[in-house]
Amino acid sequence: MNYTRRRFLKTAGLTTIAGAVAADYALASNSIWSLNSKTLKVGLIGCGGRGTAAAMEALNSDPNVILYAMADAFEDHLEQSFNTLKENFGDKIQVSKRRKLVGLDAYQKLVELDVDVVLLAAPPAFRPSHLEATVNAGKHVFCEKPFAVDGPGLRRVIEASQKAKAKNLSLVSGFCWRYHLPKRETFGRVLDGQIGRILAAECTYNTGELWYKERQPNWTDFEYQLRNWLYYNWLSGDHIIEQAIHSLDMLQWAMGDQLPISVTGSGGRQKRVDERFGNVYDHFATVYQYENGTKAYFSCRQQNNTAPAYAVELVGDEGRCVVDCRTGTHDITGKKPWKYDDTTKFTDENAYKESNSRSMYQQEHDELFASIRKNTPMNDGDWMVKSNLVALAGRMAGYTGATVSLEEALASNEVLFPEQVSWDMKYDLPIAIPGEKTLV
Numbered sequence: 001m002n003y004t005r006r007r008f009l010k011t012a013g014l015t016t017i018a019g020a021v022a023a024d025y026a027l028a029s030n031s032i033w034s035l036n037s038k039t040l041k042v043g044l045i046g047c048g049g050r051g052t053a054a055a056m057e058a059l060n061s062d063p064n065v066i067l068y069a070m071a072d073a074f075e076d077h078l079e080q081s082f083n084t085l086k087e088n089f090g091d092k093i094q095v096s097k098r099r100k101l102v103g104l105d106a107y108q109k110l111v112e113l114d115v116d117v118v119l120l121a122a123p124p125a126f127r128p129s130h131l132e133a134t135v136n137a138g139k140h141v142f143c144e145k146p147f148a149v150d151g152p153g154l155r156r157v158i159e160a161s162q163k164a165k166a167k168n169l170s171l172v173s174g175f176c177w178r179y180h181l182p183k184r185e186t187f188g189r190v191l192d193g194q195i196g197r198i199l200a201a202e203c204t205y206n207t208g209e210l211w212y213k214e215r216q217p218n219w220t221d222f223e224y225q226l227r228n229w230l231y232y233n234w235l236s237g238d239h240i241i242e243q244a245i246h247s248l249d250m251l252q253w254a255m256g257d258q259l260p261i262s263v264t265g266s267g268g269r270q271k272r273v274d275e276r277f278g279n280v281y282d283h284f285a286t287v288y289q290y291e292n293g294t295k296a297y298f299s300c301r302q303q304n305n306t307a308p309a310y311a312v313e314l315v316g317d318e319g320r321c322v323v324d325c326r327t328g329t330h331d332i333t334g335k336k337p338w339k340y341d342d343t344t345k346f347t348d349e350n351a352y353k354e355s356n357s358r359s360m361y362q363q364e365h366d367e368l369f370a371s372i373r374k375n376t377p378m379n380d381g382d383w384m385v386k387s388n389l390v391a392l393a394g395r396m397a398g399y400t401g402a403t404v405s406l407e408e409a410l411a412s413n414e415v416l417f418p419e420q421v422s423w424d425m426k427y428d429l430p431i432a433i434p435g436e437k438t439l440v
Helices: 005-009 014-024 049-060 075-092 106-111 124-136 151-166 181-191 221-227 245-254 349-356 360-373 381-400 406-411
Strands: 040-045 065-072 100-102 117-120 140-143 171-173 198-207 262-268 283-289 295-302 311-316 319-324 329-334 403-405
Touching: 040 049, 040 106, 049 065, 049 075, 049 117, 049 360, 065 075, 065 106, 075 100, 100 106, 106 124, 117 124, 117 360, 124 140, 124 151, 140 360, 151 171, 151 381, 151 406, 171 360, 171 381, 181 245, 181 319, 181 329, 198 245, 245 295, 245 311, 245 381, 262 381, 283 381, 381 403, 381 406, 403 406
Parallel strands: 040 065, 040 117, 065 100, 117 140, 140 171, 198 295
Antiparallel strands: 198 311, 262 283, 262 403, 283 295, 311 319, 319 329
8 A cells, every 4th residue: 555645644544544454455254263162273483582471371371272383583592482381381382393483484384384373472573574474374463562663564564453353363462561450440540531631741661771692603694683683773673662662552542542743852872882782772752742732751761770760650630640660550649539459359369369360461362362262353453553653753753853743654665674684684774863864
């Protein structure tokens, strides 16, 4: 589809565009799924730490689920993941040698197998092609965040998510806070007007530095970069998209998933300046402007020995709401004060303990597999791509120093991730310099 700026401005917003995509893929309304007890076969694409954890959660979500196939670019990742899962789940791991798929094309081989549900947890840049292939193959999907590192990739995700909806396939995103019960109740109250109209908001994701893998003599340039994908914006999207998107998603949730109209920002590298940190920034600061006049102030950084922050604070004309992911605070003050206390929901201590043993990560998979069993497909597509777009626009504003409209971000033709990759490729993008980097 042609996503020109002109076309975007003629629509009512992202949902309208997505609806147009859905019309292109209108299929029979009857799902192939029904309430049944068949064994659901899971395929895992991306066998790092997050992928391994997602597989564990999938296996815990339903008594009749097995891990049937695994795919990763690296054999050592796959084998380490396999051994961990086998140790913990025994006979529920039924991945034969021929269904251990290794290589850059392993994902395509996996989705062609007789699997029912696919978990997508490879580095973010691969998500558009992996999601497309999975949906085209008619599989249900758990899709880890984020979903694209550039505008062209995000447009592919929009189309794939709508195709999944048209095919009655469940698509659950990795925005785990949306499945966190305290935040569901808190943001539900905000959306019901408990603090009135939101006038201003602040959200943060300020943390320390993450892992790094020393280069080995036998690694090509591409293998080294792929094993350290966090530090290359063409693989990760930079940390405003890869990590801090969680805070932006909570902001979007509180705003009723209405897109801001523009964002102005800055960013750079102050501390992580060594070449081993690739071409990503170590801090961003942006201001999002919403059509109703609300302004949202966002900051994120990855710098050791700095003050941490991971929260959303909302100021309304009738109260305030604070959600702090570090302290577990979920408070509303003002005309209708309220504080989350989940112990009041249970009269039985064992029921309370059981409820709190299900993490938000587990809740994602519980709801995904329940939707399959009940033949009630769920699709997170609309809001998950909106939050990705908000993060993408923020990165573009930080990289350029310009005010970026959300239309410009979605219509951008700047390609960070090349269409073809290979182990011997040489590919480097320069570090963006605000005022010199321009929109594409």
